[in-house]
Structures are given as C-alpha cells and as structure tokens.
Amino acid sequence: MYPNTQTQSLRTYESVDKVTQSGREIEAAVLTKAAVKLKECQDGWDAPDSDSRLEEALKYNQRIWSIFQSELSREDHELPKKLRLDILRLAAFIDRRIFETMASPAPDKLNIVIDINNNLAAGLRGSP
Numbered sequence: 001m002y003p004n005t006q007t008q009s010l011r012t013y014e015s016v017d018k019v020t021q022s023g024r025e026i027e028a029a030v031l032t033k034a035a036v037k038l039k040e041c042q043d044g045w046d047a048p049d050s051d052s053r054l055e056e057a058l059k060y061n062q063r064i065w066s067i068f069q070s071e072l073s074r075e076d077h078e079l080p081k082k083l084r085l086d087i088l089r090l091a092a093f094i095d096r097r098i099f100e101t102m103a104s105p106a107p108d109k110l111n112i113v114i115d116i117n118n119n120l121a122a123g124l125r126g127s128p
Contacts, residue, residue: 028124034061035117042107054105058098061113065091090116
C-alpha cells in the first residue's frame with residue numbers, strides 16, 4: 001500500500017510542476033527530452049530495437065520543431081522578428097537533418113541536433 005501512495009504523490013507533484021512551469025521551462029524540458037532520446041539512440045545504435053527507437057526519437061524532434069515553427073510564424077509572436085527568423089532558419093536546418101537521417105541513418109548525424117537542442121534548452125533556462 002505504501003508504494004502506491006508514494007506513486008500517487010509523485011504523480012500529483014509532477015502534474016503540479018507541469019502547471020507551474022513557465023513556457024520557457026517547458027520548452028527547455030522538451031528540448032532536453034528530445035536530445036536525450038537522440039543520445040540514447042546513438043549510445044544504443046546496434047541494439048535490436050534501434051530502428052524503432054530512432055524513428056520515435058526523430059519523429060519526436062520533428063514534432064517539437066514543427067510546433068516551434070508554427071508558433072514563430074505567427075505575426076503577433078512576442079519575439080523580435082529577426083530572432084524569430086533566425087530560429088525559423090535553425091528549424092529548417094533541423095528538418096533537413098532529420099530527413100537526411102531518416103533516409104540514411106548514421107549515429108554521427110545526430111550530433112548537431114543533440115547539440116542544438118541542448119544549447120537552446122540551456123539558453124532558455126538561462127544557464128551556460
């Protein structure tokens with residue numbers, strides 16, 4: 001009975017944490033999760049389920065970057081236009097890299113996407 005109560009408490013905490021996080025914190029967490037998924041694929045490149053894990057990780061990255069593109073394309077977005085355009089160009093680069101990796105998988109192709117995700121997440125958190 002105790003582990004069940006502990007599990008429920010953890011779930012409650014996680015749901016409250018999600019509600020209280022800022023947009024920047026959520027974006028940073030999502031980018032970090034995306035980088036971790038890709039890094040796990042790199043580290044387990046020869047694992048039996050590597051193809052399905054890579055597909056899942058690439059699609060996850062593709063979804064979050066598509067959401068960023070959609071949000072940044074709004075004329076009423078609060079970021080300065082030049083910054084929005086720079087991030088949209090970065091998103092287009094990420095899209096190309098994801099498609100290249102889908103077409104011809106190689107672990108080293110994931111490095112740049114992992115680095116960009118981690119660096120952007122660190123910037124959103126305000127850490128170096």
